[in-house]
Amino acid sequence: MNAPLKVPAPVPQPVSAWQRLSPSRSTLLNLARAVLAPLLGLLLFLLVWAAIASRSEGLPGPWSTWQAALLLFADPFYDNGPNDMGIGWNILHSLGRVGIGFGLAALVGIPLGFAIGRFAFLNGMLSPIISLLRPVSPLAWLPIGLLVFEAAGPASIWVIFISSIWPIILNTAAGVASVPQDYLNVARVLKLSEFKVLTRILFPAVLPHLMTGIRLAIGVAWLVIVAAEMLTGGTGLGFWVWDEWNNLNVEHILIAIIIVGLVGLALEQSLVWLAKRFDYAS
Amino acid sequence: MEKFVELSQVSKHFDTKQGRFQALSDVNLSIARGEFVALIGHSGCGKSTVLNLIAGLLDADSGGLICNGREIDGPGPERAVVFQNHSLLPWMTCFANVYLAVERVFGRDHSKAELKSRTEQALQMVGLSHASHKYPNEISGGMKQRVGIARALAMQPKVLLMDEPFGALDALTRAHLQDELLRIVTQTQSTVVMVTHDVDEAVLLSDRIVMMSNGPAATVGDILQVDLPRPRDRLALANDAQYHAYRSAVLEFLYQRQQRPAA
Numbered sequence: 001m002n003a004p005l006k007v008p009a010p011v012p013q014p015v016s017a018w019q020r021l022s023p024s025r026s027t028l029l030n031l032a033r034a035v036l037a038p039l040l041g042l043l044l045f046l047l048v049w050a051a052i053a054s055r056s057e058g059l060p061g062p063w064s065t066w067q068a069a070l071l072l073f074a075d076p077f078y079d080n081g082p083n084d085m086g087i088g089w090n091i092l093h094s095l096g097r098v099g100i101g102f103g104l105a106a107l108v109g110i111p112l113g114f115a116i117g118r119f120a121f122l123n124g125m126l127s128p129i130i131s132l133l134r135p136v137s138p139l140a141w142l143p144i145g146l147l148v149f150e151a152a153g154p155a156s157i158w159v160i161f162i163s164s165i166w167p168i169i170l171n172t173a174a175g176v177a178s179v180p181q182d183y184l185n186v187a188r189v190l191k192l193s194e195f196k197v198l199t200r201i202l203f204p205a206v207l208p209h210l211m212t213g214i215r216l217a218i219g220v221a222w223l224v225i226v227a228a229e230m231l232t233g234g235t236g237l238g239f240w241v242w243d244e245w246n247n248l249n250v251e252h253i254l255i256a257i258i259i260v261g262l263v264g265l266a267l268e269q270s271l272v273w274l275a276k277r278f279d280y281a282s
Numbered sequence: 283m284e285k286f287v288e289l290s291q292v293s294k295h296f297d298t299k300q301g302r303f304q305a306l307s308d309v310n311l312s313i314a315r316g317e318f319v320a321l322i323g324h325s326g327c328g329k330s331t332v333l334n335l336i337a338g339l340l341d342a343d344s345g346g347l348i349c350n351g352r353e354i355d356g357p358g359p360e361r362a363v364v365f366q367n368h369s370l371l372p373w374m375t376c377f378a379n380v381y382l383a384v385e386r387v388f389g390r391d392h393s394k395a396e397l398k399s400r401t402e403q404a405l406q407m408v409g410l411s412h413a414s415h416k417y418p419n420e421i422s423g424g425m426k427q428r429v430g431i432a433r434a435l436a437m438q439p440k441v442l443l444m445d446e447p448f449g450a451l452d453a454l455t456r457a458h459l460q461d462e463l464l465r466i467v468t469q470t471q472s473t474v475v476m477v478t479h480d481v482d483e484a485v486l487l488s489d490r491i492v493m494m495s496n497g498p499a500a501t502v503g504d505i506l507q508v509d510l511p512r513p514r515d516r517l518a519l520a521n522d523a524q525y526h527a528y529r530s531a532v533l534e535f536l537y538q539r540q541q542r543p544a545a
Contacts, residue, residue, distance in 0.1 A: 182369040185339055188357040190386045190437075200382060204373040 060251045068251035083243070085235060091259065093235040097153070098221045101160025105217060109168030110210065114202070116169065117176025130169065138163035138224040142231055152232035159228045164217035171216070175209025176202060211275035218271060222264045285348070286473055287313040287336060287441055292345035294331055305331050307499040309345070311492060313441075318467060318474045320484035322532065323494030323503075324540065329477045330445055332494075336475060337363050337443050350440050359387045362439035366446045368426040370418040376429045377414040380404050380436050387437045404436035405429070407466055424455035431463070435470065442467075444476040448483065457516065460486060464514060481536070485528045486514060493535045503540060506531055 046062045053061035060068075076088030085093075116123045141162045145155030183205060187197045229238025237256055244252040292309040295302055305328045313319050321329040334340040335347060338357035347354040349361060357363075362383075370379045381401045388397060405414050408428040413421055418429070427447055434442055448456040460483060467474055467487075478484050484491045488508050495503035508528055510519065519525040 182365060182367060183371060185357075185363070185365065186369050186371070188339060189337065189359065189361070189363050190383055191358055192382075192386060196386075200374075201371065204371070 058248075058250055060254065065251045065254050068249075069255050072252065072255060082234060087240070087255075087259070090235060090237050090240045091263065094225050094229065094237040095263070097157050097229075097236065098160055098218070098225050101157040101225075102164050102218060102221045104157075105161045105165040105168055105221075106214065109165045109213075109217075110172055113169045113172025113210075113213070114176055114198075114206070117173040117206075118202075123173065130166065133162075134166045134170075138220070139227055139231065142228060146232075152234050156225065156228040156232050156236075159224055160221045163224050164221040167216035167220065168210075168213045171209050171213025172206060175206035175213075178209070179205040207278045208275065211271065211278055215268065215271045215275065218267050219264070222260075222267060226260055285312045286315040286317075286350060287311075287475070288346070288348045289332070289335070290346045292332075292335060292347060293343045294328075294335060294340065295343055304499045305497055306335075307501055309501050311502055313473065313475065315473055316471050318487055318489045319476070320488040320491045321475065321477045321494060322479065322481070322484050322491055322536070323500070324496055324536065325479065327494040327497050328500040329494050333363075333443050333445050333475060333477050336441065337361050339363075359383070359437045360440045362434035362437045362442055364427075364430050364434045364442070364444040364447045366449055368418070368423075368430040370426055370429055370433075372418050375415050375417055376405065376410060376421070376432075377401060379418070379429060380433045383433045384436045400436060404432040407435065407469075408432045408462065422455075424451050424459060427451065427459065428462070431459075431466070435466065435472070440473065442472045442474045444474065446477050446479065449479070456480075456483070461516060463487065464512075468513060481529055481532045484532060485510075485525060486516065486519065491528075491532060493532065493540075496540050504535055506535075 050061045050063075053059045072087050076086045078086040079089065112126075116126055138159050141159050142155060145158035146152070149155050149158060179202060183201050184197075187201050192200065225236065226238035226241065229236035230242045231238075233239050233242070237260060241253055241256045244250075244256070289309050289311045292306060293304070294306040295304045297303075309332060311319075311332075321332055323329045331340065335342055336349070336354065338354050338361065354361075370376070371382070374382065381397065384397050384400045384404070388400060392400075402411065402414070405411050408431055410425060410428055410432065413425060413429075418426055421429075427450075431444075431447065434444075448459055451459065464487060466472075474487075476484075476487065485508060491506040491508060492502055493504045493506065494500050506528060510522070510525060510528070
């Protein structure tokens with residue numbers, strides 16, 4: 001929230017200069033707290049990083065990393081063959097795989113979640129399988145993907161798919177199961193068709209839960225893609241990290257870590273923003 | 283008497299964690315067309331269960347339920363329900379909430395424009411034309427309940443079922459909505475079954491008050507015929523001896539013949 005909104009309405013009587021200043025003084029204080037604290041934290045982080053780097057043989061400091069980043073982002077979209085692409089291409093490749101894998105997971109997971117939430121029998125059938133497969137580390141699925149698809153790209157998409165489908169299914173199903181009975185009673189009294197129940201009541205009621213599932217799924221997918229690409233190679237941020245490790249270019253590894261963090265943050269924040277738009281107080 | 287809604291020897295139990303709970307046993311009740319009937323009793327006496335059985339939201343264990351000459355088999359729009367907590371869909375405007383019902387009942391043989399004007403009429407009847415494009419969370423509790431009433435009335439139901447419709451409202455808003463309901467019911471000649479725990483509300487609105495005995499195995503304890511002339515006026519009735527006699531009769535039933543169960 002903007003602090004100025006909290007400023008009280010002007011009092012209709014003469015006030016001293018100090019009193020008139022006091023609201024803006026508290027505004028400044030709030031601003032300082034909102035901006036200063038994160039800045040201070042960031043500064044401290046950089047100082048600790050620099051201190052550790054100065055005592056370490058291999059770890060580059062913030063300044064040399066910054067220099068390397070400027071150079072790297074000067075030409076983000078060059079293309080010298082499949083194993084030497086600009087950082088922009090690598091980011092887009094990773095995002096593309098996450099997009100496809102997650103998209104497929106949503107395509108399968110959302111209808112499945114609805115079905116599981118609506119039909120107790122289906123829930124009974126599938127919940128043991130889901131409980132068994134959900135805790136499996138995503139990378140354990142990679143060999144299966146490589147075996148079936150015989151290619152690195154589809155295999156990493158497969159890993160994204162299988163790791164991001166669980167939060168979608170489970171949150172959708174939980175959302176459907178927790179639709180207030182009142183809304184369903186309205187549907188029953190009106191004798192709405194199953195299609196109308198789905199589009200007018202179930203889907204809007206489940207949407208907030210669904211958004212939570214999607215947010216968790218995207219988070220997992222982005223966590224997993226770097227690891228999957230490290231193993232499969234080719235293109236993408238994960239491959240790039242591994243490639244630069246082989247080149248002993250530690251600055252680039254640090255840059256990659258920051259990029260992964262920033263992109264993850266951007267994905268998360270945009271979904272939070274989207275979820276807010278679908279949230280209605282009942 | 284013409285039997286428009288009829289319950290004969292109706293029993294209903296629920297399976298709870300504590301075991302079988304016999305909610306109703308051998309309930310007999312006949313309601314005439316155009317009659318306003320209030321169901322009153324202590325909480326837990328099964329008055330809402332009776333309403334939900336008529337609505338078809340619950341199935342009876344045994345006994346017969348008939349509405350307009352047909353056996354009640356599941357819910358349907360000819361028995362519209364005004365729920366206690368309004369049950370408006372929060373992702374739709376007030377207009378869309380009412381329109382959903384209108385479209386369902388009249389969508390087959392009416393044009394879009396007719397459906398819209400029916401929806402507008404229903405909102406106008408409850409005095410909410412100005413709020414039709416607001417969402418439920420943007421209006422007060424009393425207004426939400428009025429939209430709920432508009433939604434039910436817009437279906438032109440054979441029976442209007444109301445489950446403590448004004449229970450969650452403050453006293454002034456409740457009085458205001460009771461007056462409006464009196465006017466609307468006179469205007470539409472609706473058959474109404476209303477669950478209430480408010481003695482004044484029951485006497486003011488009803489033609490007959492059905493007093494339920496305490497559960498378990500609750501049933502109809504007594505029926506009071508309210509012969510106050512209509513239109514009824516709240517202020518005039520405040521000093522009316524007959525009104526007070528009816529009121530005392532209900533109070534006497536509730537607090538002497540049916541002691542309040544340990545809450």
